[in-house]
Amino acid sequence: MGGILRLPFHGMGRTTHxxxxxxxxxxxxxxxxxxxxxxxxxxxVDLRGEFGLGVDEGAWLSTLATAPQIVLAxxxxxxxxxxxxxxxxxxxALVYAAVSLTIPFARxxxxxxxxxxxxxxxLGVFVPATLMIIFKNLPMKWWISAxxxxxxxxxxxxxxxxxxxxxxxxxxxxxxxxxxxxxxxxILALLAFGGAPYEPVNRDLVRQADWGGMLxxxxxxxxxxxxxDQGNRLDWFANGFVIASLAGGLLLVVAFxxxxxxxxxxxxxxxxxxxxxxxxLLSIALLYLMSGLSNTSLIPNYLATxxxxxxxxxGQTLLYWTCIPLLVMTPIAVWALHRTDGRxxxxxGLCCFAAAALIGTGLTGDWSGDNFRTMCVLQGVGHILTFLxxxxxxxxxxxxxxxxxxxxxxxxxxxxxxxxxxxxxTTYLRKSEQLHSYLTGLNVERGSEASxxxxxxxxxxxxxxxxxxxxxxxLTVLGQHVQKQANVLSFIDAFWLTFFCALGGLVILAFVxxxxxxxxxx
Numbered sequence: 001m002g003g004i005l006r007l008p009f010h011g012m013g014r015t016t017h018x019x020x021x022x023x024x025x026x027x028x029x030x031x032x033x034x035x036x037x038x039x040x041x042x043x044x045v046d047l048r049g050e051f052g053l054g055v056d057e058g059a060w061l062s063t064l065a066t067a068p069q070i071v072l073a074x075x076x077x078x079x080x081x082x083x084x085x086x087x088x089x090x091x092x093a094l095v096y097a098a099v100s101l102t103i104p105f106a107r108x109x110x111x112x113x114x115x116x117x118x119x120x121x122x123l124g125v126f127v128p129a130t131l132m133i134i135f136k137n138l139p140m141k142w143w144i145s146a147x148x149x150x151x152x153x154x155x156x157x158x159x160x161x162x163x164x165x166x167x168x169x170x171x172x173x174x175x176x177x178x179x180x181x182x183x184x185x186x187i188l189a190l191l192a193f194g195g196a197p198y199e200p201v202n203r204d205l206v207r208q209a210d211w212g213g214m215l216x217x218x219x220x221x222x223x224x225x226x227x228x229d230q231g232n233r234l235d236w237f238a239n240g241f242v243i244a245s246l247a248g249g250l251l252l253v254v255a256f257x258x259x260x261x262x263x264x265x266x267x268x269x270x271x272x273x274x275x276x277x278x279x280x281l282l283s284i285a286l287l288y289l290m291s292g293l294s295n296t297s298l299i300p301n302y303l304a305t306x307x308x309x310x311x312x313x314x315g316q317t318l319l320y321w322t323c324i325p326l327l328v329m330t331p332i333a334v335w336a337l338h339r340t341d342g343r344x345x346x347x348x349g350l351c352c353f354a355a356a357a358l359i360g361t362g363l364t365g366d367w368s369g370d371n372f373r374t375m376c377v378l379q380g381v382g383h384i385l386t387f388l389x390x391x392x393x394x395x396x397x398x399x400x401x402x403x404x405x406x407x408x409x410x411x412x413x414x415x416x417x418x419x420x421x422x423x424x425x426t427t428y429l430r431k432s433e434q435l436h437s438y439l440t441g442l443n444v445e446r447g448s449e450a451s452x453x454x455x456x457x458x459x460x461x462x463x464x465x466x467x468x469x470x471x472x473x474x475l476t477v478l479g480q481h482v483q484k485q486a487n488v489l490s491f492i493d494a495f496w497l498t499f500f501c502a503l504g505g506l507v508i509l510a511f512v513x514x515x516x517x518x519x520x521x522x
Contacts (some may be wrong), residue, residue, distance in 0.1 A: 015349075015457050019150060020350050021191050021194045021195030024191045024193040024195070025074040025089075025130070025133055025192045025195050025196075025296075027149050027153075028184060028187060028188045028191065029089075029127060029130045029188055029192075030125040030126070030127050030130055030149075030150050030153040030154075031153045031156075031157060032126060032181055032184045032185065032188065033123055033126050034153045034154055034156070034157030034158070034161075035157045035161060035180070036123065036156055036177075036180075036181060037066075037157075038157050038162075038164075038165075038479055039161055039164060039165050039168070039180075040062070040065060040163025040176045040177065041062070041161075042161055042162050042165045042311075043165040043168075043169065043174065043177050044061075044062055045179070046057055046059075046165075046169055046174050047174065049063075050104075050174050051106075051107065051112060052107070053109060053112075054493075056107050056405075059230065060113070060230075060234055061109070061112060061113060061116055062090060062229070062505035063225075063226055063229045063230060064113050064117050064120070065116040065117075065119060065120045066076050066116075066120055066225065066229070066415075066419070067120065067222045067225050067226055067229070068117050068118075068120035068121035068124060068222070069120050069121065069123055069124030069415055070124070070218065070222045070225050070415045070416060071121060071124070071218040071219060071221075071222045072121050072124040072125065072218060073124040073125075073127070073128050073218075073411040073412075073415055074128075074214070074218055074221070074268070074408040074409075074411045074412055075090065075124055075214045075218060075267075075408065076088065076124070076128035076129055076407075076411070077131070077207075077407035077408065077409070077411075078205075078214070078267055080128075081202065081205060082201065082202045082205045082206050082209070082296075083199075083201055083202075083259055084191060084196070084198070084199035084200070084201070085133060085136070085196040085199070086192060086193055086196050086199070088125060088193055089125060089163075089188070089189065089196075090189045090193050090328070090414035091189075092122045092126075093122075093125075093126070093127045093185045093186065093188045093189035093192070094185065094186060094189050095118075095122055095184035096119065096122040096123065096185045097181060097182050097186050097189075097449070099115055099118055099119045099122065100119065100178045100179065100181040100182050100185065101178075101182045101336075102115060103115050103116070103119065103178050103181065104174075104175040104178055104179070112233075119336060122397065124415075125231065126188065127411075127414070128148055128407065128411050128485040131147075131150065131193070131407065133195065134146040134147060135324060135431035136196070136197075137195060137196055137197070138201075140519040143519060143520060144334055144337050144338060144388075144392060144520065147388065147391055147392060147395075148330050148331075148333060148334045148384070148388050149330075151330075151383075151384060151387040151388040151389070151391055152326065152327075152330045152384060153322075154383070154387065155292075155295070155296075155322070155326055155379075155380065155384070155387070156323055156326055156327070158295075158296040159295070159296070159318040159319065159322040159323050159326070159380075160318070160323050162300060162311055162314050162315040162317050162318060163311075163312065163315025163316065163318070163319050165177065165315075165316075166310075166311040166312045166315055168180075170312075171189045185252065198410065208264070209265075209267070210259070210260075210263050210265060210266055210268075211268035212259050213256055213259045213260055213263065213267040213268060214267055216252050216253070216255045216256035216259055217252075217253065217256040217268060217408070217412070218250070219252055220248075220249045220250070220252030220255070220256060221249065221253065221412055221415075221416050222249070223246070223248050223249030223252065223445070224245070224246060224249035224250065224253070224416060225249075225415070225416055225419055226245045226249075227242045227245035227246035227249060228246075228416075228421060229419060229421045229422050230242060230245075230420055231246075231423055231427070232259065232423050232426045232430070234428050236427070242468065256268075257270060266405075266408065267405070267408070268405040268408040270406045271405075272398070272405030272408075272409065273405075273406065273409050275398065276399055276513075277393070277397040277515065278394055278397050278398055279512060280408065280508050280511055280512045281390055281393055281394045281397065281512060282394065282409070282410075282413060282511075283508050284346070284390060284505045284508050284509060285390050285394075285413055285417070286413065286417055286421075287389065287501045287502070287504050287505040287508070288350070288353075288386050288387065288419055288501075288505060289413075289421040290421045290424075290425070290497070290498060290501040291350070291353040291357065291498045291499075291501040291502040292353070292379075292382075292383065292498075292507065293421060293422065293425050293494075293498060294353065294356060294357050294360060294375075294494075294495060294498040295322060295356070295375075295376070295379035295380075295383070297422060297425055297426075298360065298491060298494055298495060299317075299318070299372050299375065299376065299423075299500070300314050300318065300392065301429075301491075302363070302367070302487075302491050303317065303368070303369060303372075305487060306365060306367075306484060306487050306488060306491070307367065307368050307369070308408055309368065312481040315367070315370060316369070317369035317370075317372060317373075317376065317378065321372070321373045321377055321380070322376040322377070322379055322380040322383075323378035324380070325376075325377045325380035325381050326380035326381070326383055326384055329380065329381050329384050329385065330384050333384050333385055333388050334347060334388075334390075337389065341514060341521075342392050342393045342396075342515070343389070343393070343509060343512055343514070345385050345388070345389045346385070346386060346389040346390065346393070346509055347506065347509060348385050349381070349382045349383070349384070349385030349386030349387075349389065349446060350382070350386055350502050350505045350506050350507070350509065351382075351502075352378045352379065352381050352382030352385065352386075353378070353379065353382040353386065353498070353502040354391070354502035354503055354506070355378050355501035356374075356375040356376075356378040356379045356382065357495045357496070357498040357502060358495075358499055359374060359375050359378075360375060360492070360495030360498075360499075361492050361495045361496055363488060363491055364488065365484050365485060365488045386505075392504050392521075393512070393515055393521050394406070394410070395520055396515040396516065396518055396520040396521050397515050397516070399509065425494060425497075428493070428494060428497060429490050429491070429494055430490075432489070432490035432493045433486050433487055433489075434486075436485070436486040436489040436490055437482065437483060437486035440485055440486055440489075440500065441482060479512075
C-alpha cells in the first residue's frame, strides 16, 4: 500500500491522457457538489413546500441527504487506488444524474428519503476523487493551480449559491436545484473517462482490504453527523435519539481505532495523522471552519433575520463583495505559493478573518448589505489564502506511504467538521439570543428609565387609537425592538467567537515548522 500515492509527494507527475480533460474534471466535480449542497441547504424551505413536507420531515430529509456522503467519502481515495478513477467516478456520475432527474417527480417522504440517501452516497464520490485526478494525471507544475480550483470552489459555491437558488426559483423552477446536475454529471463522467487512464484492478490491494475499518469509520462518523445535525433541533442531550446516535457513533469510531491497531494492513493508520505538522495543520483547518462561518453563515443569516433582506439582495451582496475578490485573489495565491512559504499566506488569510470578525463586533441593528462590504472582501481574500495553504502544506508534510489514510481523515474533517461547526454556531446563536432577550426583558419588566421613555414615546405615536390600544401596541412594538436587539447582540457574540477562532489558528500556526522540500513547496 505504501507506494499507491507516492507520485505526488516525490514530484513524479506524468501525462498519460489530455491533461485539460482532467483539469476540467477537477473543476466540475467539486463545483457540482458544492453548488448542490448550498442549493439544497438554502432552498430547503422551497423544497419542503413543493414536496408537501412538514418542518420535521424537511429537517430529516436534509440529514438523510448528507449523512451517506460521510459513509463513503473517506474510502473513495482507497477505492480509486484499488479500482481506478474511471471505475469509481464514471458509473456513479451517470447513476447520480438519473437520480437527480427522478427526485423532483417523487412524492411521499419515504420515497424522497430513499432517493436522497442514494443521491447523497453518490455525491460523496466526486470531491475525494478529485485530488486523485490532480496527482495522478497532471504535470507537477499544474498541481498547485488545480488544488487552488479545489479550494476556490468551497467559498465560491457557498457565497454564490444564495443568488443561484433565487434565480432558479424565480425564473426556471425549483426543479433545477436538482436538474442542473442532470447536465453536469454526464459531462463529469465524460471528462473523467477521457482524462484518467485505464487502470487494471490492483488485486494485491483488494486482497489486503480493510473492509472492517472502512465500515466502522464511515458508519460511525455518519451516526455522529446525524446526532450533530439533529441535535440543535431536538435540544441535544435532552433527547434520547441524539444521545443514542452520538453514543453509537463514538462506539463505532473506537472500534475503528482498535481495528486499525490490530489488522495487518490498516486502511487508515492512526500514525498517518501523527506527524506533528499535519496535526497542527488539521487543527488550524477546524478553526478555519469555525471562523469561516462569519461569512457563510453569520452574514446571510443576519441579513435575512434582522435586516429583513430578500434572497436576491443577500445573494448580490455575497456575490459582488465576496466572490469577486475571491476570484481575483486565487491566481495571486497560486503565484505566491510557487514563490514563498505557504505559512506566510496562511498567516495573512487568518488575519483577514480576524479583521473581518472584529469589524462584525461593531454590528448594530441598522446595518444592511452595504455595511458588510469590507467584511466580505476580507473574507473572500481570507478563504483562498487560508484553505489553499492548509491543503498544500498538509499534503507536503504528509508521509507518502500513508497518503490514503491522510485522505480519509481529510474527508472526515471536510464533511463532519463543517457540519459540526455549523451546528455549534447555530446552538451558540440560539442560546445567546435567549440570554440577551432575558436580560433585556428584565430591564423592561423592572421599568428602567430607558424602557419607560421608549414605551411612552411609542404610545404617544399611537395615541389616536385610544389610550388602552396605544399602550398595548406600544408594548408590542417595544417587545419587537427587544427581540431585534437580542438578535443583534447574539450575532455580535458570534463574531467574537469567530475572531477568537481565527486568533487560535494564528497561535497554532506559530508552531508549524517549514515543510520538506518538494513539488508543492517553494
